Amino acid sequence: xxxxxxxxxxxxxxxxxxxxxxxxxxxxxxxxxxxxxxxxxxxxxxxxxxxxxxxxxxxxxxxxxxxxxxxxxxxxxxxxxxxxxxxxx
Amino acid sequence: xxxxxxxxxxxxxxxxxxxxxxxxxxxxxxxxxxxxxxxxxxxxxxxxxxxxxxxxxxxxxxxxxxxxxxxxxxxxxxxxxxxxxxxxxxxxxxxxxxxxxxxxxxxxxxxxxxxxxxxxxxxxxxxxxxxxxxxxxxxxxxxxxxxxxxxxxxxxxxxxxxxxxxxxxxxxxxxxxxxxxxxxxxxxxxxxxxxxxxxxxxxxxxxxxxxxxxxxxxxxxxxxxxxxxxxxxxxxxxxxxxxxxxxxxxxxxxxxxxxxxxxxxxxxxxxxxxxxxxxxxxxxxxxxxxxxxxxxxxxxxxxxxxxxxxxxxx
Numbered sequence: 001x002x003x004x005x006x007x008x009x010x011x012x013x014x015x016x017x018x019x020x021x022x023x024x025x026x027x028x029x030x031x032x033x034x035x036x037x038x039x040x041x042x043x044x045x046x047x048x049x050x051x052x053x054x055x056x057x058x059x060x061x062x063x064x065x066x067x068x069x070x071x072x073x074x075x076x077x078x079x080x081x082x083x084x085x086x087x088x089x
Numbered sequence: 090x091x092x093x094x095x096x097x098x099x100x101x102x103x104x105x106x107x108x109x110x111x112x113x114x115x116x117x118x119x120x121x122x123x124x125x126x127x128x129x130x131x132x133x134x135x136x137x138x139x140x141x142x143x144x145x146x147x148x149x150x151x152x153x154x155x156x157x158x159x160x161x162x163x164x165x166x167x168x169x170x171x172x173x174x175x176x177x178x179x180x181x182x183x184x185x186x187x188x189x190x191x192x193x194x195x196x197x198x199x200x201x202x203x204x205x206x207x208x209x210x211x212x213x214x215x216x217x218x219x220x221x222x223x224x225x226x227x228x229x230x231x232x233x234x235x236x237x238x239x240x241x242x243x244x245x246x247x248x249x250x251x252x253x254x255x256x257x258x259x260x261x262x263x264x265x266x267x268x269x270x271x272x273x274x275x276x277x278x279x280x281x282x283x284x285x286x287x288x289x290x291x292x293x294x295x296x297x298x299x300x301x302x303x304x305x306x307x308x309x310x311x312x313x314x315x316x317x318x319x320x321x322x323x324x325x326x327x328x329x330x331x332x333x334x335x336x337x338x339x340x341x342x343x344x345x346x347x348x349x350x351x352x353x354x355x356x357x358x359x360x361x362x363x364x365x366x367x368x369x370x371x372x373x374x375x376x377x378x379x380x381x382x383x384x385x386x387x388x389x390x391x392x393x394x395x396x397x398x399x400x401x402x403x
Binding site: 001002003006012013016017019022023025027028030031032033036037041042043044045046047048049050051052053054056057059060 | 169170172174175177178179180181182183184185186187188189190195196197223224227249251252255304308312317318319320321322323325329333351354355356357358
């Protein structure tokens with residue numbers, strides 16, 4: 001697994017399960033995703049994925065995977081930002 | 090079942106249950122050998138497990154030390170969570186996450202360190218030590234502190250700061266070595282020859298690695314005593330991978346669970362994949378590599394149990 005695939009694995013797990021894992025877990029989820037995409041796993045299989053460490057251990061890997069809105073403390077500023085970022089409700 | 094000896098994985102020579110890890114005859118790795126469980130009553134074993142403590146010590150019948158020593162930082166029995174969102178995204182129906190980040194120091198290393206320190210205390214050691222890529226450092230420092238033992242933790246100097254901070258806080262002797270993990274490990278192997286210390290992943294390794302079997306036991310128990318079809322787990326030294334497989338096998342052999350053993354998929358980072366490379370090339374040994382990956386806890390270029398991880402791979 002490449003470094004990008006590992007980061008994507010961390011992100012996929014966090015966004016679909018609410019679990020933030022360290023890089024080792026990113027590697028593991030990336031392998032699961034690759035096997036599933038290649039069709040190596042039957043849809044009906046019972047699969048257990050071992051997440052062996054917490055994301056706070058390698059927190060730098062989360063850097064650059066999301067955007068933060070920085071605004072002034074006014075409603076106008078918030079509305080401007082949300083229009084610009086066009087996040088659907 | 091109390092273990093009966095240490096036994097060489099290669100030539101089967103047996104040794105007393107001491108702080109030793111390598112066969113004097115053939116230099117093969119030693120592992121803990123148990124008496125045969127033939128004739129054991131699975132219903133009784135199951136009852137003993139279910140009446141046990143809410144930690145990995147409920148599986149004492151299958152471990153080198155049967156009960157936690159006083160002042161143990163109890164680990165294990167982490168959640169097995171259904172991951173329907175992840176499954177849906179990948180076109181699968183049944184995916185579970187075994188979240189071992191829920192251990193006391195937030196990684197599966199609490200399992201192996203529990204076993205190593207429990208045995209070290211039985212053998213009378215007063216100082217615990219380890220070579221670590223970070224997670225093991227956290228666990229050794231924490232479990233030694235709980236037990237009231239001195240500890241020395243050797244880490245590569247470029248380790249992530251979070252792991253360094255989360256180790257030092259427990260009051261260990263923290264030694265940053267200018268080198269990579271394989272250098273740190275080599276130094277510790279030299280030190281273990283002339284210090285009367287329990288190095289959890291060197292001279293305690295046979296006991297240490299047994300702790301990983303509890304991940305398989307918990308999985309089976311949490312799936313209502315059934316087996317998964319497939320497991321996906323990370324590989325660094327290969328120890329987790331082989332012992333996870335061993336855990337499932339032991340419970341099938343003793344009749345605690347029935348069915349086919351799961352298919353195993355191991356995960357290595359591309360910048361450090363000696364086991365995957367050996368498999369791809371059809372070799373039964375691992376060619377050491379110089380690691381380059383963001384997954385520092387996978388960055389073991391010369392994996393101790395690499396050849397055995399290969400053999401566990403169907």
